[in-house]
Each structure stands twice: as structure tokens, then as C-alpha cells.
Amino acid sequence: MQLHQIVIALAWATLLSACGLTGEQRNAAMQLGHAAQSSGDFASDQFPKLRQMVISMNVIDVEIGGTRKPGELDKNFSASTVAIRVRAARALASYGELLIALVTETQAAELQQASNDFVSSVKSISGKRLSDAQLDAIGSTVDQVGGWIVEYKRAEAIKAIVPQAAPEVEHLCDLLINDFSQTGQNLSQEVDATAQRLRGDIDVALAEKDTSFAERSAAMQGQTLVEQADAELTVVNAQAIQALKALKTANQDLVKALTDQQYNAADIENLGEQINMLATAIKTVSAR
């Protein structure tokens, strides 16, 4: 190989390796991936749980002769309404999982095997003209250049995909925040309204003298359900909103970090903390 060919090859290799992700970018993408996965997993579990809570509270309401109509047990929580949201939450979790895979994918084992095969092929054609040391050098160069190409392709993919997906991720976070907000005029406010209705109907049922023992017993079960619903809304959902807000900010930060290598994605650390607090809130309320 001529000197100028070696210089060109080295220049290409340096250029390729410089086009990879910085440690900060990689960390930011990884954290976002984990958070998207956790938030998506949480949301896909939480919507069916909230639906079940609403149905259970309405069943009790009907049993105690309350104001809920028997045909409206899943009021505003139809199976199709929940299914659309679970599907969206699964998409967010899957995006997070794939983002982690893309960040961590090194192809190290595959490249090592390929460079080993390459060396044995070269060995067979070169006979004894190349020493073992020379063959080893060829193998490690092939392996290293392969690694640089993988790094380059990975960085290009992340820099193209993440900014493009960012508005959708952000919009989905907003939708989930509205649905988990107790006063967001969406699903969690339905849970809240159902609990308020049941509280009122329990109050009347327990005050009326001709309420039967069975109805009084059902009313007490209803009281327990209302308290569980309140805890879910004010502890778990409230923390999920904080985590989703942090996810939104981290998503914006990652886009900035990918376009500006000097950008310090400080909000990424807050994201991990919010996700941990969500896990704690879930354990506190429901021992999940």
C-alpha cells in the first residue's frame, strides 16, 4: 500500500469515528429510551386499571340505589377508548426499547466473527507470505473499521430519527398528561367524577333509615373503592404526570444535544429521578 493510500484510509477512519455519538449524546438517548419504555409500560397497565376502578365503583353505585344508570357502568371508559390508549402507550414503550437497542448495538461479536473469517480467507490466499502478526493486524483493522462504520451509521440513524419522532413523542406525552390529570377533562377526571358521584350516593344511602344491611355493606365497600381511586389519582397519576413532563423536556433536550455537541442535557438526570419516583408511587399505592 502506498503512503498516500494509507493517509487517505486513516483520514476516512478518523472522519467516520468523529461522526459517532458523543458520550453525552449516547447517555441522553439511552436515558430517554428507558424513560419512554417505563412510561409506556406504566400507561398501558394504568388505563385498564382505571377502567376497572370506574366499573367497580359504578356497580356499587347501582347496588346501593344511587344515581348511576345500570347501562353506564363503563361511562366514558369503553373498551375501544382504552384500547386506543393502550396501543399508543405500547408504541411509546416499543420506541423506547428500540432506541436503547440502537444506542447499545455494537455488532461487536458479529464484527469479530466476520474479521476472523476474513483473516482465514486472506491466510488461505496468501500462503506463507504473511506472518501471524501481519494477519492479526489485518484482522484488528478490519474489526476496527467495521466498528467505526457501525458507529457512524448508528449516529446518522439516531440523528435522523429522534428529531423526526420528537413532535409525536411530545404530543403523546401531552395526551397522556391530560388523561392522567384529575382535572384534565379526560379519563382521570371521569374516575374523579365517578368517585364523587359514589361519595354522594353513599352519603344519602347511609343517611336513609330504610337502607338495608346489604346496601350499607355495599356502601362501605364503595367507600374503600373511592379511597383507592383518590390515592391512584393523587399519588400515582400525579407522579406519572411529573415523569411525563420530564420525558417531554428530556426529549427536547436530546434533540438539542444531537444537533449541538456542546449542549449539556441537564434535564436528563431529572428524568431518571422522576421515573424512580413513579415506581415508588406505584408500589406505595398498589403494591404492583
Place this chain on the structure above:
Amino acid sequence: MAIGDDLHNLASSLLKLMQATDSIQEKIALRRQLTAVLEETERIIAVNIDTASAEYAAATRGIDGASAAINASLEDLSKVAATIETVAKAIDLLSKLAAQAGLI
């Protein structure tokens, strides 16, 4: 979210009044008002849920598209090793041809 807060607070105030009175007639009258507030709340929620469902579906399509792009990139990464393997096989083939021709 001001309307959501207002409706929630109004219902909570009516509930407190219900729980504070011992008169069953007053409780029933207050419950009628509470039910009216909750019916209006649920009507607004129903409209918002339908709108949000369409937006969820659109966002899901967008995120699925990004996931498909990541899958394609992961496949592309695996092609680097596959390309090296292809070159190795080509060298093997050359080696066999050269041997047949008595060149090595």
C-alpha cells in the same frame, strides 16, 4: 384546564355540604345539584375523549413510523458484518480459483 378545576371544585363543595347536613331532604336536594354538575362534567369529558382518541391514533402512527425506521437502521448495522463476510467468501473463492490455476 380551568373548566376541569372549576367543575371538580364545585362538585367537592356540594359533597362537603351534603356531608355536613343531617337533613335527608337537604342531602337529596344537594345530590340533585351534584348529579347535574357531574353529568355536565361527563358530557365535556366524552367530547374531549373522542377528540383525544383521534389524536392518539395519529401519534401512534407517527411513533410506529419512527420505530420502523429504527428497525431498518438496526438491520443496516448488521449488514456491516455481513459485508465483511461476503468479502471473506469472495477471497475464499479467489483462493480456490487461483489454486486450480496453479497460481498459489
